[in-house]
Amino acid sequence: xxxxxxxxxxxxxxxxxxxxxxxxxxxxxxxxxxxxxxxxxxxxxxxxxxxxxxxxxxxxxxxxxxxxxxxxxxxxxxxxxxxxxxxxxxxxxxxxxxxxxxxxxxxxxxxxxxxxxxxxxxxxxxxxxxxxxxxxxxxxxxxxxxxxxxxxxxxxxxxxxxxxxxxxxxxxxxxxxxxxxxxxxxxxxxxxxxxxxxxxxx
Amino acid sequence: xxxxxxxxxxxxxxxxxxxxxxxxxxxxxxxxxxxxxxxxxxxxxxxxxxxxxxxxxxxxxxxxxxxxxxxxxxxxxxxxxxxxxxxxxxxxxxxxxxxxxxxxxxxxxxxxxxxxxxxxxxxxxxxxxxxxxxxxxxxxxxxxxxxxxxxxxxxxxxxxxxxxxxxxxxxxxxxxxxxxxxxxxxxxxxxxxxxxxxxxxx
Amino acid sequence: xxxxxxxxxxxxxxxxxxxxxxxxxxxxxxxxxxxxxxxxxxxxxxxxxxxxxxxxxxxxxxxxxxxxxxxxxxxxxxxxxxxxxxxxxxxxxxxxxxxxxxxxxxxxxxxxxxxxxxxxxxxxxxxxxxxxxxxxxxxxxxxxxxxxxxxxxxxxxxxxxxxxxxxxxxxxxxxxxxxxxxxxxxxxxxxxxxxxxxxxxx
Amino acid sequence: xxxxxxxxxxxxxxxxxxxxxxxxxxxxxxxxxxxxxxxxxxxxxxxxxxxxxxxxxxxxxxxxxxxxxxxxxxxxxxxxxxxxxxxxxxxxxxxxxxxxxxxxxxxxxxxxxxxxxxxxxxxxxxxxxxxxxxxxxxxxxxxxxxxxxxxxxxxxxxxxxxxxxxxxxxxxxxxxxxxxxxxxxxxxxxxxxxxxxxxxxx
DNA sequence: AATGAATGAGGCTTCATTCAT
DNA sequence: TATGAATGAAGCCTCATTCAT
Numbered sequence: 021x022x023x024x025x026x027x028x029x030x031x032x033x034x035x036x037x038x039x040x041x042x043x044x045x046x047x048x049x050x051x052x053x054x055x056x057x058x059x060x061x062x063x064x065x066x067x068x069x070x071x072x073x074x075x076x077x078x079x080x081x082x083x084x085x086x087x088x089x090x091x092x093x094x095x096x097x098x099x100x101x102x103x104x105x106x107x108x109x110x111x112x113x114x115x116x117x118x119x120x121x122x123x124x125x126x127x128x129x130x131x132x133x134x135x136x137x138x139x140x141x142x143x144x145x146x147x148x149x150x151x152x153x154x155x156x157x158x159x160x161x162x163x164x165x166x167x168x169x170x171x172x173x174x175x176x177x178x179x180x181x182x183x184x185x186x187x188x189x190x191x192x193x194x195x196x197x198x199x200x201x202x203x204x205x206x207x208x209x210x211x212x213x214x215x216x217x218x219x220x221x222x
Numbered sequence: 223x224x225x226x227x228x229x230x231x232x233x234x235x236x237x238x239x240x241x242x243x244x245x246x247x248x249x250x251x252x253x254x255x256x257x258x259x260x261x262x263x264x265x266x267x268x269x270x271x272x273x274x275x276x277x278x279x280x281x282x283x284x285x286x287x288x289x290x291x292x293x294x295x296x297x298x299x300x301x302x303x304x305x306x307x308x309x310x311x312x313x314x315x316x317x318x319x320x321x322x323x324x325x326x327x328x329x330x331x332x333x334x335x336x337x338x339x340x341x342x343x344x345x346x347x348x349x350x351x352x353x354x355x356x357x358x359x360x361x362x363x364x365x366x367x368x369x370x371x372x373x374x375x376x377x378x379x380x381x382x383x384x385x386x387x388x389x390x391x392x393x394x395x396x397x398x399x400x401x402x403x404x405x406x407x408x409x410x411x412x413x414x415x416x417x418x419x420x421x422x423x424x
Numbered sequence: 425x426x427x428x429x430x431x432x433x434x435x436x437x438x439x440x441x442x443x444x445x446x447x448x449x450x451x452x453x454x455x456x457x458x459x460x461x462x463x464x465x466x467x468x469x470x471x472x473x474x475x476x477x478x479x480x481x482x483x484x485x486x487x488x489x490x491x492x493x494x495x496x497x498x499x500x501x502x503x504x505x506x507x508x509x510x511x512x513x514x515x516x517x518x519x520x521x522x523x524x525x526x527x528x529x530x531x532x533x534x535x536x537x538x539x540x541x542x543x544x545x546x547x548x549x550x551x552x553x554x555x556x557x558x559x560x561x562x563x564x565x566x567x568x569x570x571x572x573x574x575x576x577x578x579x580x581x582x583x584x585x586x587x588x589x590x591x592x593x594x595x596x597x598x599x600x601x602x603x604x605x606x607x608x609x610x611x612x613x614x615x616x617x618x619x620x621x622x623x624x625x626x
Numbered sequence: 627x628x629x630x631x632x633x634x635x636x637x638x639x640x641x642x643x644x645x646x647x648x649x650x651x652x653x654x655x656x657x658x659x660x661x662x663x664x665x666x667x668x669x670x671x672x673x674x675x676x677x678x679x680x681x682x683x684x685x686x687x688x689x690x691x692x693x694x695x696x697x698x699x700x701x702x703x704x705x706x707x708x709x710x711x712x713x714x715x716x717x718x719x720x721x722x723x724x725x726x727x728x729x730x731x732x733x734x735x736x737x738x739x740x741x742x743x744x745x746x747x748x749x750x751x752x753x754x755x756x757x758x759x760x761x762x763x764x765x766x767x768x769x770x771x772x773x774x775x776x777x778x779x780x781x782x783x784x785x786x787x788x789x790x791x792x793x794x795x796x797x798x799x800x801x802x803x804x805x806x807x808x809x810x811x812x813x814x815x816x817x818x819x820x821x822x823x824x825x826x827x828x
Numbered sequence: 829a830a831t832g833a834a835t836g837a838g839g840c841t842t843c844a845t846t847c848a849t
Numbered sequence: 850t851a852t853g854a855a856t857g858a859a860g861c862c863t864c865a866t867t868c869a870t
Contacts, residue, residue, distance in 0.1 A: 447740065452740070533795060578808060581792065586784030592739060593735060606780060607781075609816065609820075610784075
């Protein structure tokens with residue numbers, strides 16, 4: 021009944037998987053639970069995906085895509101500090117908006133590290149690269165060395181990750197909101213110091 | 223049959239559990255695998271621990287204890303920036319020394335959030351509190367407001383967590399070593415800015 | 425793969441459970457054995473029933489139902505002695521017809537007494553009540569006090585239980601057949617004496 | 627510590643086994659529980675008994691012995707009805723005095739029927755034979771046929787068993803006390819009828 | 829005589845997956 | 850396209866028993 025095309029079904033399963041992974045962890049994300057969340061049955065899941073792993077591959081793609089959206093979608097800015105701050109803020113806001121996405125992402129990256137090494141790193145690498153490019157573009161007119169760009173990318177990621185861990189652990193949105201601001205100021209003050217120390221290179 | 227006293231066996235199981243959790247995640251940490259890692263069999267595990275959960279409770283205690291050791295064991299310093307930097311460095315070095323401990327800790331906190339809520343947060347809270355106290359003592363003679371201590375604690379944790387995630391994902395020790403320095407400088411520059419802005423309060 | 429609907433499968437499992445309980449006792453009635461007896465595998469059992477306990481609940485219902493059938497299905501009679509004798513005979517014949525049912529019932533009542541208290545007694549109570557009602561109806565036109573009905577119910581149950589224990593222990597059908605007659609005459613002579621002594625009450 | 631001779635230890639284990647069997651059933655009577663109840667440890671049990679089954683064999687002997695005590699210990703009487711009634715009363719009083727003994731006995735007989743056939747019947751047979759002999763002696767001077775003795779033995783056993791089942795199920799001592807009297811009167815009235823019908827044989 | 833430590837077998841249950849309709 | 854039914858592997862845990870001290 022309710023004949024739904026496979027493509028749509030797949031999307032449903034992906035979204036369902038994100039929710040279930042967030043709620044129950046990777047290993048708690050059983051086919052039964054995912055199917056239930058997607059209002060389908062287990063056999064249907066295996067009709068759309070040959071294996072659970074195939075479904076998870078699509079979930080990876082979905083997560084990576086969302087990261088790119090968020091990073092590239094942040095308002096274009098012309099200075100490195102502005103761009104970095106806005107990207108960081110964008111990622112943190114995304115985390116704040118969607119705890120499920122946040123939790124699922126952390127689960128997936130962690131799981132992939134254990135299981136398939138490469139794939140987990142792939143998501144991380146992609147996001148890194150996207151950030152790096154965005155920062156490069158923003159500072160195209162400035163005398164900023166690649167080392168600074170790299171470091172900034174890393175610090176941005178560190179602050180975003182640290183924010184994510186804390187937010188997931190405590191789950192208090194109003195606290196997290198305040199911490200967003202702190203993290204932005206941390207990035208600001210570090211970049212200011214860093215740029216002040218490095219301009220000689222230019 | 224080795225005839226090892228239960229107390230020692232328990233320690234073996236705890237260490238084995240840390241390794242297995244790091245390698246396979248919480249849900250992948252099956253009794254079989256833990257027993258195998260501890261060079262025992264599953265029945266022996268249940269001779270030492272009534273249930274898997276009981277073992278994990280001891281793993282929690284172990285992890286929390288190690289955190290306290292690291293934080294309280296950092297060289298005593300007399301200024302807030304020094305103390306904060308050394309604690310951060312101590313935690314990151316601990317992570318660097320023992321990837322298994324790092325991975326297991328992140329798994330446990332994450333798992334506990336899903337499963338029992340309180341207990342996972344307990345580890346996190348304890349570590350937070352220990353850091354806060356250490357920072358308070360270090361800045362006892364200085365005019366530092368509690369807000370600054372709190373923020374510093376949070377930033378320290380964020381940087382440590384972010385470092386941990388990155389280090390776990392890439393697993394490259396020499397890169398991580400460099401990033402340790404970056405993170406320390408991030409903390410330094412932010413604290414400098416923060417303290418410069420806030421002394422009016424005193 | 426036979427593809428039998430769940431409803432039928434459930435019935436198979438109930439029957440299988442009765443056989444296995446009779447043969448191996450309650451605690452010997454393992455899922456493995458029950459599944460084997462039902463020509464299924466253990467996973468199938470858990471496809472039909474969430475837990476072993478759920479299956480046993482159905483077995484209880486089945487047993488209680490059979491009792492009611494036997495008691496209410498005995499030919500209607502108009503005097504207390506006739507009704508009592510026919511019910512007793514019916515129950516004993518049922519025992520004789522189905523040693524498995526008999527054994528399983530005794531196991532279940534005994535087990536339930538230890539485990540859940542209430543439920544085992546429930547079966548017993550139900551049967552008691554059904555007998556009491558039947559005897560009341562049969563003696564509706566006679567001057568019989570409730571006390572006599574109660575005692576008659578108890579004596580009937582005692583004789584049925586005693587018969588069951590003996591029949592289960594020796595398992596000799598021809599001997600049991602003779603003992604059925606003896607038990608009926610025991611009930612007859614006692615009731616005759618009892619009714620002769622009590623009519624003053626009316 | 628507390629070096630206790632093996633013979634005493636064995637007696638402790640037998641008594642402990644009776645209690646545990648009564649409380650948890652045959653299959654619930656694990657070595658651990660029995661040892662605990664006997665204030666010993668599991669290894670000690672296997673020091674006294676090669677196997678659990680060996681212990682249970684002693685429990686059988688114990689139960690059979692207690693039956694003989696009760697039956698032969700009933701006051702000597704000179705008529706069949708008196709002797710039968712007093713033996714029945716003695717057995718029922720024994721049941722009433724010691725629910726553990728009662729429950730364990732029923733468990734053991736039932737278990738033995740399933741497991742080893744012979745042994746369960748052996749206890750039952752022994753008790754039967756003891757009763758038969760007692761009744762024969764009591765009616766030595768009377769013109770009573772062996773058939774009547776056999777039937778009386780059977781009816782006595784039936785009433786005792788039925789009483790036991792009911793008493794175990796409900797566990798209400800005051801109710802059981804009343805039912806003891808009813809059962810005695812049942813035996814009386816049946817024997818009176820039976821003897822009145824059969825004297826021709828003499 | 830006594831007891832901690834050790835173990836293989838088997839208990840119930842859940843999983844991802846496949847088959848048949 | 851959709852779904853009930855089926856299954857082997859593996860999960861945690863408990864058992865009776867034996868070993869070493």
